[in-house]
Amino acid sequence: xxxxxxxxxxxxxxxxxxxxxxxxxxxxxxxxxxxxxxxxxxxxxxxxxxxxxxxxxxxxxxxxxxxxxxxxxxxxxxxxxxxxxxxxxxxxxxxxxxxxxxxxxxxxxxxxxxxxxxxxxxxxxxxxxxxxxxxxxxxxxxxxxxxxxxxxxxxxxxxxxxxxxxxxxxxxxxxxxxxxxxxxxxxxxxxxxxxxxxxxxxxxxxxxxxxxxxxxxxxxxxxxxxxxxxxxxxxxxxxxxxxxxxxxxxxxxxxxxxxxxxxxxxxxxxxxxxxxxxxxxxxxxxxxxxxxxxxxxxxxxxxxxxxxxxxxxxxxxxxxxxxxxxxxxxxxxxxxxxxxxxxxxxxxxxxxxxxxxxxxxxxxxxxxxxxxxxxxxxxxxxxxxxxxxxxxxxxxxxxxxxxxxxxxxxxxxxxx
Amino acid sequence: xxxxxxxxxxxxxxxxxxxxxxxxxxxxxxxxxxxxxxxxxxxxxxxxxxxxxxxxxxxxxxxxxxxxxxxxxxxxxxxxxxxxxxxxxxxxxxxxxxxxxxxxxxxxxxxxxxxxxxxxxxxxxxxxxxx
Numbered sequence: 001x002x003x004x005x006x007x008x009x010x011x012x013x014x015x016x017x018x019x020x021x022x023x024x025x026x027x028x029x030x031x032x033x034x035x036x037x038x039x040x041x042x043x044x045x046x047x048x049x050x051x052x053x054x055x056x057x058x059x060x061x062x063x064x065x066x067x068x069x070x071x072x073x074x075x076x077x078x079x080x081x082x083x084x085x086x087x088x089x090x091x092x093x094x095x096x097x098x099x100x101x102x103x104x105x106x107x108x109x110x111x112x113x114x115x116x117x118x119x120x121x122x123x124x125x126x127x128x129x130x131x132x133x134x135x136x137x138x139x140x141x142x143x144x145x146x147x148x149x150x151x152x153x154x155x156x157x158x159x160x161x162x163x164x165x166x167x168x169x170x171x172x173x174x175x176x177x178x179x180x181x182x183x184x185x186x187x188x189x190x191x192x193x194x195x196x197x198x199x200x201x202x203x204x205x206x207x208x209x210x211x212x213x214x215x216x217x218x219x220x221x222x223x224x225x226x227x228x229x230x231x232x233x234x235x236x237x238x239x240x241x242x243x244x245x246x247x248x249x250x251x252x253x254x255x256x257x258x259x260x261x262x263x264x265x266x267x268x269x270x271x272x273x274x275x276x277x278x279x280x281x282x283x284x285x286x287x288x289x290x291x292x293x294x295x296x297x298x299x300x301x302x303x304x305x306x307x308x309x310x311x312x313x314x315x316x317x318x319x320x321x322x323x324x325x326x327x328x329x330x331x332x333x334x335x336x337x338x339x340x341x342x343x344x345x346x347x348x349x350x351x352x353x354x355x356x357x358x359x360x361x362x363x364x365x366x367x368x369x370x371x372x373x374x375x376x377x378x379x380x381x382x383x384x385x386x387x388x389x390x391x392x393x394x395x396x397x398x399x400x401x402x403x404x405x406x407x408x409x410x411x412x413x414x415x416x
Numbered sequence: 417x418x419x420x421x422x423x424x425x426x427x428x429x430x431x432x433x434x435x436x437x438x439x440x441x442x443x444x445x446x447x448x449x450x451x452x453x454x455x456x457x458x459x460x461x462x463x464x465x466x467x468x469x470x471x472x473x474x475x476x477x478x479x480x481x482x483x484x485x486x487x488x489x490x491x492x493x494x495x496x497x498x499x500x501x502x503x504x505x506x507x508x509x510x511x512x513x514x515x516x517x518x519x520x521x522x523x524x525x526x527x528x529x530x531x532x533x534x535x536x537x538x539x540x541x542x543x544x545x546x547x
Contacts, residue, residue, distance in 0.1 A: 352454075352478035354523060358420060371453050384453035384476060413421050414479075415430075 010308050016394050018044040018300070026364035033365040033399045038183050038211060038343055038372075038390030040233045043297070047236055050296035051289045061285055063262055077288050080295030081278070087298045088228070089219040090245055094277040097244040097251075098286055102210040103133040105229035105244035106177075108281060109206060110137040112254045113227075114175070120146035123173040125203070127152040127160055127189075128380055129182040132373045134208045138177070152178070154380060158185040158334040165194065169201040176203045180212035184374045184388065185334035186317065186343030188212070192223050199224070204250070210234055214301075214392075215341055216310035220245055232290065237297035241290040244281070251277055258283040309393045313342035316391040316400065320344045323404045329416065330407070333381055342391035345372070348407065350416045353387040359413055363406045365399075420514060421479065428483035434490060436472040445534030446475070447541040449526050454481045456530050458489070466496050473530075478523050480516070485527035487511050492531070500535050503528060505546050 016022050019042045024032045034042060054076065060069035062077045078093070085093040099105045118124075124138055128151050142149050150168050153161045160178075169176075176198040181188045191212075195205045206227040212218065213228075214235035220228055227250070231242040246254075256263055256274045260283035265273040274280045301309065318337040321344060324330050329349035334340060348356055353369035360367055368388045371378045378384060389403055438444075438459035446457035454477030463469035471489040475482070491511060492500055508528055509516065516524055525546040533541035 352476075354454075354478035354480070354520070355421070358520070375453070378453070384455070414426060 010304075010312055012312065012394065012396050015304065016396075018046070019394050020045055020048070022394060026361070030362075030364040033363070033402050035389040035391065035395065035399065035403060036366045036368050037234070037392035037395075038388065039368050040239065041214065041236050041392055042394065043238065043293075044236055044300050046300050047238065047293045047296045051238060051293040054289045054292045059289070062288055063279070073288060076295075077286070077291045080291040080298075083295045083298045084243060087218070087302065088213065088243075088245060089221050091221060092248065095245055095248055095251065097246070097278040097281045098291060099229075099242045099244050099281075100240060100287070101231040101233070101242035102208060102229045103242075105227075105242055106134055106206065106208065107137045108244055108257045109227055109229075109246075110141050112257050112281075113204075113250070114141050114147075115145065116253075116255050118145060118147055118174055121148065123148045123150055123171045125150050125152060125165075125168050125171075125173045125176045125178075125198075127178045128154045129158075129160070129185060129187065129374065129377050130177075130179055131183055131208065131210070132375070133210075134177055134179060134206075135376070154185075154187075154377070157336075158182070158187050159339060160187070160189055160194075162190070162194075166197065169197060169203070172201060173198070173203045175206065177206035177208070179208040179210075181209075181215070181341045181343075182334070182374075182377070183211050183343065184345050184372050184377055184386065186340040186345070187335050188339055188341050191225070195223055195225050211341065211343075215306075215313060217306040226250055232294040232297060235297055236300055237294040238287075238290045240287045241294050248277065251281075256280050256283070260284045262286075304393060312393055313391050313395075316395055316397065317342045317344060319397050320389060320391070320400045320403070323400055324407075327404065327407055327411075329411065333383075333386065342395075343388060344390075345386040345388040347383055347386055348410065351410055351414050353385045355414070356387045356407070356410050359410045360403070360406045363402065363409070365403055365406055367403070420516075420520075422513075425479055425483045425512070428486040429479035432473075432482060432486040434472050434486050435474060437474050438470055438472050443534045443537075445530050445541070447526065447530045447533065449477070449481065449522055454478060454523060454526055456481065456485055456527050458485070458527065458530050458534055460534065462497070466498075468492050468495050468500070473527060477526070480512075480514075480520055481523040481526050484508060484512055484524045488527045488531065497535050500531065503532070508546075 021042050058072045060073040062074040081093045081096050085096045152165045155161050180191050198205045204226040207225045209228050209230040213230040228245040233239040263283040265275050330346050332346045357369035370385050441459040442462040443460040448455045456475035458473045461470040473485045529541045529546050532545040
C-alpha cells in the first residue's frame, strides 16, 4: 500500500486525550497499554457522549410515530447511515444495511443470496487466512446445499498465492469471499486486483473489511466490490452494529433475511410484500443509539483523517516488527511492513501465548493470546496459538517499547 | 502475576513428572480447550481393587494447563475411580493454590475435564464435569 507521509500535523498525545479509557491505570502506577484494537477499538468521548445524548434527549422508536422524538430519532438513525455511506463512498445510503456486526453481514449473504442463487456443485472460493466468520457460514451452506469450497493458499511470507487463485478461478466459481486484511498476519490483500479477476471469471465478490475499513481509506466504487462487511466496534464506535454494503441490483434481487416489523411494505394474513432497501434487511427495532454512536465515530475518524491514521499505524507496525525481531526466541508471522496493517502476531520459544499475555497484563499491557478465531491459519503455520499486538490511531512507539521490555520480563520469569 | 507463576508452576511446566503415554492402557481420553488450542490426553492403568497404578498425560498448552495436569496426575496415584469422580474444581484450585479468572480457569481445569470424561467413559467432555 502506498501511503502519503501525511502525519506531520498528527499529534498522538492530543488523540489520546479524546479517549477517556486511556487514562485508566490497571493498578496503581501502571497505566493501560492497549494493544488489542484488532479485537475491539476504544471509544472517543464524542461517541460515548453522542449515545448518552440520544438517550437523554431524543430516545424513541424509529420509522413510525409522528411525535417529535420519533422524528428526531429517525433522523439521527438515518443520518448515521448517510455518514457511513459517505465514509466508504457508497453510491447511495440505501446500500448500507445495518446489521449487528461483520459476522451477521456475512451470514446474511449466505442465508439469502447464496441459498437463492447457488445450486449443488457450485464453487465458492475462500482463502486460508479467513476469520471463522467468513468460513463457518460457508461451511454450513456447503453441507446443506452441496456447495464446493476451495481455498486460496497462503505462502510462507503470509501472502496469498495469487497464481493458485488464477487456477482456482478456472473452476468458474459463483462467489469469491475474502478478507481485506488478515486479523492475525496483518496481510493486506490486493483487493481491487482479486475482485477484477473474480469478475472476469464470472463470480461475485465479498470483501470482509472488518480489519480494513477502520484503518485505511475505503472506496467501494473504486474497488467495484459486490458486497462488503464491517463492524462499528473496531472503528471507534459501539458494539452491536455493523454494516453490509451491497450493489443495488444484487440487493434488490435478494430475498429478505429475517422477517418482522420494518422490513415489510404490506402484510396480509398469508403473505407480505418486502420493504425497499435498506429496510428489507432490517427487521425489528434496530440498535438506534448504537447507530448514532457509529455516526459520531465516522465523524471522528474523518476529522483525524484516514490517510493520517493509516500512515501512523504503518509507522507503529514497522517499528514494532523491528523491535520484536531483536528479541531472541521471538518469531513473527506475516509479511513485511510494506504489505501489512497494524497487527503483529508472534510466538516466543518456550512460553505459551496465554502465559505471555498474563505476564504482560501485570505491566498493564493488553494483547490477545490464542488463535484469534483463525484456527486453520494457525494450523497452516504449525503453531497452536500466537500472541497478537494490534495498533490504532491512539498507540505510541513508547507503548511498543513497553511491550518489548515486558517480553524480556516474560523470558526472565520462564528462565529463558 | 507473581502468584500465578510461582516456582512450582514454572517447574512442573518445564519438567513435568507425569508426562508421557501408556500403551496399553485401561482408560485414555483427550480434549482441547477451544479458546486457546491447549490439548491434553490422559492415559490410565487401573490395577486390582480398581485403583490407579499409573497415570500419564501428554499435550501442549500454557504453563497453567500443563502444570495443573502434572499435579492432578500426581494426586490420583493409588486412587479409586470413585475417588477420582469426586474431584472437583476447588480441589484443583487448592492444589495450585491460585485464584483464577474465568479464562485461566478453563486452562487449569482442562486436565480434570479430560480425566473425568475418561473415567466416566463419556464420548464427549463437557464443562459440567468440572463445575
